[in-house]
Amino acid sequence: MSRPIAPLPDTLISQIAAGEVIERPASVLRELLDNALDAGAQAIEVRLDGGGIRRIVVTDDGAGIPRDQLALARQQHATSKIGSLTELESVTTLGFRGEALASIASVAQLTLTSRTATEPHAWQLAPGQTQPEPAAGALGTRIEVLQLFDEIPARRKFLRAEATEYAHCLDVIERMALAHPGVAIRVFHNDRAQRHWPATDLPGRLHDVLGADFMQQGVPIAAEQGLVALDGVITRPTFARNRADRQYLYVNGRHVRDRILSHAVRQAYADVLHGDRQPAWILFLTLDPNTVDVNVHPAKQEVRFRESGALHRFVVQSLSAALAGPGAAAGQAGEDAGNQRPDTAGLAVNPPPADPSVAHPPTPRPLAPGASERGATQPRATPAPWIRPPVQQPMALHEPTDPDGWQKLYRPLENTQATTAHEAATDLPLGMALGQLHGIYILAQNRDGLVVVDMHAAHERIVYESLKQKLDEAPLAAQELLVPVVIAVGEVAVALAQEYQATLQGLGLRLAAMGPGSLAVRAVPALLADGDIESLARGVLADLAQYGQSAHLTEQRNALLATMACHGAVRAHRRLTLEEMNALLRQMERTERAGQCNHGRPTWFHWSLGDLDKRFMRGQ
Numbered sequence: 001m002s003r004p005i006a007p008l009p010d011t012l013i014s015q016i017a018a019g020e021v022i023e024r025p026a027s028v029l030r031e032l033l034d035n036a037l038d039a040g041a042q043a044i045e046v047r048l049d050g051g052g053i054r055r056i057v058v059t060d061d062g063a064g065i066p067r068d069q070l071a072l073a074r075q076q077h078a079t080s081k082i083g084s085l086t087e088l089e090s091v092t093t094l095g096f097r098g099e100a101l102a103s104i105a106s107v108a109q110l111t112l113t114s115r116t117a118t119e120p121h122a123w124q125l126a127p128g129q130t131q132p133e134p135a136a137g138a139l140g141t142r143i144e145v146l147q148l149f150d151e152i153p154a155r156r157k158f159l160r161a162e163a164t165e166y167a168h169c170l171d172v173i174e175r176m177a178l179a180h181p182g183v184a185i186r187v188f189h190n191d192r193a194q195r196h197w198p199a200t201d202l203p204g205r206l207h208d209v210l211g212a213d214f215m216q217q218g219v220p221i222a223a224e225q226g227l228v229a230l231d232g233v234i235t236r237p238t239f240a241r242n243r244a245d246r247q248y249l250y251v252n253g254r255h256v257r258d259r260i261l262s263h264a265v266r267q268a269y270a271d272v273l274h275g276d277r278q279p280a281w282i283l284f285l286t287l288d289p290n291t292v293d294v295n296v297h298p299a300k301q302e303v304r305f306r307e308s309g310a311l312h313r314f315v316v317q318s319l320s321a322a323l324a325g326p327g328a329a330a331g332q333a334g335e336d337a338g339n340q341r342p343d344t345a346g347l348a349v350n351p352p353p354a355d356p357s358v359a360h361p362p363t364p365r366p367l368a369p370g371a372s373e374r375g376a377t378q379p380r381a382t383p384a385p386w387i388r389p390p391v392q393q394p395m396a397l398h399e400p401t402d403p404d405g406w407q408k409l410y411r412p413l414e415n416t417q418a419t420t421a422h423e424a425a426t427d428l429p430l431g432m433a434l435g436q437l438h439g440i441y442i443l444a445q446n447r448d449g450l451v452v453v454d455m456h457a458a459h460e461r462i463v464y465e466s467l468k469q470k471l472d473e474a475p476l477a478a479q480e481l482l483v484p485v486v487i488a489v490g491e492v493a494v495a496l497a498q499e500y501q502a503t504l505q506g507l508g509l510r511l512a513a514m515g516p517g518s519l520a521v522r523a524v525p526a527l528l529a530d531g532d533i534e535s536l537a538r539g540v541l542a543d544l545a546q547y548g549q550s551a552h553l554t555e556q557r558n559a560l561l562a563t564m565a566c567h568g569a570v571r572a573h574r575r576l577t578l579e580e581m582n583a584l585l586r587q588m589e590r591t592e593r594a595g596q597c598n599h600g601r602p603t604w605f606h607w608s609l610g611d612l613d614k615r616f617m618r619g620q
C-alpha cells in the first residue's frame with residue numbers, strides 16, 4: 001500500500017529541520033544570539049524562565065528587521081545573509097541557512113518584535129499572524145520563544161531538569177560572550193539577575209567569564225603564519241583539570257568543536273601533561289573564510305578546513321613554542337595538587353598577570369573576529385597587541401650550549417658557571433643555592449625571596465630535553481629490518497601508506513604494499529627497532545588517516561627518552577655540593593619546559609619576601 005509522492009507541508013519541513021537544529025532550549029538560544037550578533041548588537045539581554053523551556057527572550061540593540069520583512073524572517077530558507085553560492089563560500093556571518101526562526105516557530109510559540117532606525121515605533125508579529133502590528137519597542141529586535149516542544153511530546157521527553165537546561169543555556173551564553181567582549185550581556189533566570197558582563201576588551205572578558213585563576217595561569221598565544229592567525233590563552237600544565245570543560249575553540253569568531261584542532265592542542269601538551277589531565281584553553285583561529293567550509297553541520301557546530309594538516313601543524317608548533325617558553329613555567333602547585341598554596345605565590349620569572357599591562361592593556365583589543373566586526377573577512381595583519389608576552393623574561397630560551405653531546409649529562413651537574421658571589425644572585429631567576437633539604441629539595445635565594453627546587457624532577461626534565469634536542473637535530477635514522485613485518489591493514493590504509501610515502505620515509509618508516517590490504521614494514525627508526533613494530537606502524541597509519549600527519553613515532557621516541565631521562569637523572573638523597581646545586585639551577589634556566597617535570601608536576605616553587613613577611617605577619 002504505497003502512498004503517492006507528495007510535497008511535504010511547510011510546517012512539517014520546518015519541524016524536520018528543527019529536529020537537526022533545535023535539540024533543547026540552549027540550541028534555540030544559540031540561534032537567537034547568533035542572529036543578534038549578526039545584526040551588529042552592542043548589548044544583548046537574555047531572559048529565561050524554567051531553564052528556557054517555558055520562556056526564552058533575547059533582546060538586542062542591533063539593526064532590526066523592517067516591517068515588511070518580519071513575516072519573511074520566519075519563513076523557511078529566507079535569509080538576508082547570503083544570496084549566492086559564492087557568498088556562501090566566503091560567508092562571515094554566524095547564520096546563513098535561513099532556517100533557525102522557521103524551525104523554532106515550528107516547535108514553539110515565537111513572537112518577533114523589531115524596530116529599525118527609520119521606523120517611529122516597533123512592529124510585532126505574533127504566532128499565527130501574517131501581518132505585523134504596531135508595538136512598543138526600542139531600536140533593535142526582541143524575540144520571545146514560549147513553551148518549547150509543548151506540542152511535540154516526543155521531543156519534550158528528552159528535555160532534562162530545568163536546572164540542567166539552564167546550565168546548558170549559560171554555557172552557550174558564555175561561549176558567545178568570550179568571543180564578543182565588546183558586546184554587553186545581561187542574563188536573567190526566573191526574573192533574577194544572573195550575569196552582567198559589561199562591554200570590555202578580550203582580557204577583561206576572559207577574566208569576567210573564566211575567572212582570575214584562568215588568567216593567572218594563562219600563557220598568551222599570538223601566532224601568525226601566512227593568512228592564518230592564532231590568538232588566545234592556554235594555561236600552564238599545572239593548571240590542568242580532570243574534565244575537558246574549559247576548552248574553547250573559535251574559528252573566525254564562531255564557536256566550534258573540531259577533532260583535528262583539539263588533537264593538535266592535546267599533542268602540544270603531550271610533553272608536559274601526562275595521563276587524562278585536561279588543559280584549559282581558549283583559542284581563536286582566524287583565517288580566510290574561503291578556506292573553511294562552515295556549511296557541514298546543520299547547527300553549525302563543526303567546520304571543515306581545506307588544509308587541515310597544515311593547520312594542525314601550525315597549532316602544534318605555536319602552542320609547543322609557548323609551552324616551552326618561560327611563561328609556561330609552573331611556579332605554584334596546580335589547583336588540585338593537594339598542597340596548600342599561598343595565593344601570593346607569584347613568580348619571579350612569571351610576573352603575575354594581575355600586572356595591569358598584561359591583563360588590562362590601555363589599548364582595547366579589537367573584538368575577536370566575528371559578526372560585530374563586519375570588516376574582518378581578512379585575517380589581521382598584526383597579532384593582537386595585548387596578547388604578546390609582556391617583556392623578555394630573564395629565563396630565556398637559549399639553546400643549551402653543551403658542546404660535548406648529551407652523554408655529558410650522565411656526568412651531571414658540573415659547575416657550568418663559576419659565580420658564587422652573592423650579588424650575582426640578583427640577576428639569576430632561580431638564584432643561588434643555600435643548601436639541600438632532606439636530600440630532596442634545593443633551597444635557593446634569588447632577588448625576591450626563596451626558591452625551592454625538586455632536584456630529581458628538575459634534573460629529569462633537563463636530561464630529557466637535552467636528549468630530545470640532540471635527536472631532533474639529526475633526522476631519524478632508519479634501521480632496515482632483516483625480516484620485514486607484514487601486517488594486514490585493509491585497502492584504505494595501504495592507499496594511505498602510498499599517499500604518505502614521503503612523509504613516512506622522513507619519519508624513518510618504510511612501508512611497502514604486499515598484496516591487497518597488507519603492508520610490509522621494511523624499516524623503522526633505529527631507536528624504536530626493539531619495540532612492537534606492528535603497533536608502531538598501526539599507530540602512525542591511524543594518525544595519518546585521522547589528522548593527515550603523525551607524531552606517533554616522536555611520541556614513542558619521547559616516551560623512551562623520558563624513561564632514560566628518569567634513570568639518568570640525579571636521584572633523591574644524593575648529597576650535592578653547592579656548586580652542583582648551582583649548576584643545576586643554571587641548567588634549569590637554560591632548559592625549555594624546565595618548569596614541569598616529565599609528568600606535568602612543577603619542578604620549582606617561589607616565595608617572595610613579601611609572601612614570607614605575610615606568613616610571619618611582619619609589618620602588620
Ligand code: ADP
Pocket residue numbers: 031035036039060062063064065073074078079080081094095096097098099100101102140141
Ligand atoms: P539566518 O540567520 O540563517 O539568516 P534565521 O532564521 O536565523 O536565518 O533568521 C532569518 C533572518 O531574520 C535573518 O537573515 C535576518 O535577516 C533576520 N533576523 C533574525 N534575527 C534578527 C535580529 N535579532 N536582528 C535583525 N535581524 C534578524
Ligand code: MG
Pocket residue numbers: 031034035094095096098100101
Ligand atoms: Mg540565524
